[in-house]
Amino acid sequence: MKSIITLCISVFISIIIFAQTIAPTPNQVNWMSFEEAIKLHEENPKTILIDMYTDWCGWCKKMDAETFSNPQIASYINANFYPVQFNAEGTDTVEYKGKSYVNLNTGRRSSHQLAQELMGGRMSYPTIVYIDFENNINPVPGFMDVRKIEPLLVYFAEKINKNCSYDDFNRGFIDTFMPDSLSNTEGKINWLSLDKVNALMDTAPKKILLYINSDFTNGSKIMLASSLTHPVISNFINENYYPVKINFDTPDTLRIANNVFVNENKVPGYPNQLVIALLQPDIKLPATVFFGEDFSLIFALKGYFPSGVLERYLEFISRDLYKTGTDWQKFNDEFKTKLN
Numbered sequence: 554m555k556s557i558i559t560l561c562i563s564v565f566i567s568i569i570i571f572a573q574t575i576a577p578t579p580n581q582v583n584w585m586s587f588e589e590a591i592k593l594h595e596e597n598p599k600t601i602l603i604d605m606y607t608d609w610c611g612w613c614k615k616m617d618a619e620t621f622s623n624p625q626i627a628s629y630i631n632a633n634f635y636p637v638q639f640n641a642e643g644t645d646t647v648e649y650k651g652k653s654y655v656n657l658n659t660g661r662r663s664s665h666q667l668a669q670e671l672m673g674g675r676m677s678y679p680t681i682v683y684i685d686f687e688n689n690i691n692p693v694p695g696f697m698d699v700r701k702i703e704p705l706l707v708y709f710a711e712k713i714n715k716n717c718s719y720d721d722f723n724r725g726f727i728d729t730f731m732p733d734s735l736s737n738t739e740g741k742i743n744w745l746s747l748d749k750v751n752a753l754m755d756t757a758p759k760k761i762l763l764y765i766n767s768d769f770t771n772g773s774k775i776m777l778a779s780s781l782t783h784p785v786i787s788n789f790i791n792e793n794y795y796p797v798k799i800n801f802d803t804p805d806t807l808r809i810a811n812n813v814f815v816n817e818n819k820v821p822g823y824p825n826q827l828v829i830a831l832l833q834p835d836i837k838l839p840a841t842v843f844f845g846e847d848f849s850l851i852f853a854l855k856g857y858f859p860s861g862v863l864e865r866y867l868e869f870i871s872r873d874l875y876k877t878g879t880d881w882q883k884f885n886d887e888f889k890t891k892l893n
Contacts, residue, residue, distance in 0.1 A: 580627045582636050587647055587667070590635035594684070600709045601684040602634040605641045605668055605692075610678040612696040623699050626706070633710035641668035641678065683709045703730075707771045712837070713857045721859035725779035726771075740787030742796050747807055750795045758846035760871060762794040765828055765840040767801045772857035773839040783860040785891050786867070793871040794843075801828045801838055810848040843870050851875065860892055 585593075590601045604621070606613035620626060630636050647654045647667050654667035664676050671682045672692045681702075683691040691714065693705060704726040708714055713722055745753075750761060764781070767773045777798075780786060790796050799807070807814045807827045814827035824836060831842050837855040841863070845851055852875070854866055865888055869875065874884060 580624045580631065582621050582627045583631050584636050584638045587637050587639055587649070590637045591649065593635050598686045600634050600686060601637060601682075602630060602706075602709075603637045603639050603671065603682040603684070605639055605672060605678060605680040605682060607640065607642050607662070607678050609662075613679040616679050616696055620697055620699055620702055626699055626702065629706055629710075633706070639665075639668065641665055641672070641676065681705075683714075685709060685714060686712060687715075689714075707775075711770055711772045711857070713772055716856045717859045717862060721861065722775070722857070725775045725857075725859060729775045729778040740782045740784035742781055742787045742798075743791050744796050744798045747797055747799075747809055750797055751808060751810070753795060754846075754848070760794050760846060760851075761844040761848075762790055762796045762867075763831075763842040763844065764796070764798045765801050765832070765838060765842065766798060767838040769822075770838050776839050776857045780858060780860040780863050783892065785893075786860050786863060789864070789867055789871075793867070799825070799827075801825065801836070801840075809844075841866075861890060864890060864892060 584604075587603070590603075593599070594601055604613075604617075606617070621630070641664050642656065642662060643665055644656045644658070647665075649667060654665065654670070656663055656665045669676065671684075671690055672680055672694075673690075675692070675694065677694045679696060680692050680694040681697065683693065683705075685691065691709070697705070704723050705719070707726065708719055708722050753759070754761075764777070766777060781790075799805075801824050802816065802822050803825050804816045804818070805825075807825060809827065814825055814830065816823060816825045824832075828836065828840075831850070831853055832840055832855065835855070839857060841854040841858070843851040843854075843866075851870055852866075854863075858866075865885060868888075869879075869881070869884055
């Protein structure tokens with residue numbers, strides 16, 4: 554186990570609106586110009602949300618009045634995005650990536666060049682364009698009510714779009730926050746404490762799966778309530794691993810092998826030393842960390858992952874294929890899932 558390297562880490566606590574009841578507030582989306590959003594994104598990367606609208610679009614007006622005016626949606630957008638309302642038929646000149654974009658006024662309802670580029674030439678309204686942390690452009694067309702936009706906001710705000718398809722994530726979102734729609738989440742992991750695992754490892758060594766959770770990321774809650782409770786996943790973990798679950802900022806003293814980790818509590822929400830040691834320099838939550846039978850660190854899987862992806866990592870590591878030089882892509886291509 555690596556020694557602790559002290560880092561000054563500031564953990565941004567986002568406003569979570571979907572997993573709890575919040576009293577309505579008069580908040581509205583703090584719209585900014587496209588240029589302002591790009592400048593802020595360069596200084597402090599955060600997903601840019603662009604509401605592409607036109608003056609004649611009735612569904613755009615409805616979305617503005619009902620969806621963006623919802624106080625909880627507005628609060629979440631303000632906390633997690635740089636929000637922009639962009640008239641797709643406007644006439645302003647806009648600078649982006651060293652290029653000037655204009656509206657050539659080529660006829661009735663002529664669209665702005667920037668709107669054309671960001672929407673991939675599919676000029677339907679409303680469309681929300683998400684420019685993520687890596688400047689990937691993701692246009693999502695159509696009217697969105699509150700329920701429909703909720704999972705999309707989480708998907709892009711928490712960088713989940715890097716790890717899985719939206720359809721896979723949305724199924725997990727529904728299973729977590731809409732319990733009447735639950736599917737394949739009857740499994741149960743037999744979580745153990747680290748102290749219990751330390752004792753078991755003396756006489757019955759087994760690989761360890763450490764799930765690092767947080768109360769402020771929806772991805773953590775969704776993975777815990779969907780991916781990890783699929784019966785195929787939970788049964789496989791119980792059979793092949795000692796499963797442990799901790800909160801990233803737990804104040805408890807944690808012991809693993811002969812190492813002791815505490816929480817220095819430098820600021821509210823400061824990570825436990827064990828979390829810093831395992832996930833530095835990029836602490837991304839949730840995280841699924843695998844240890845060998847000798848407590849050696851195998852791999853840290855950072856972020857939300859659906860059950861279909863998690864299943865592959867679980868088997869690849871449990872079979873020690875990482876030791877044999879097995880090609881990951883070849884393993885993926887030949888893998889036969891046991892999920893429904």
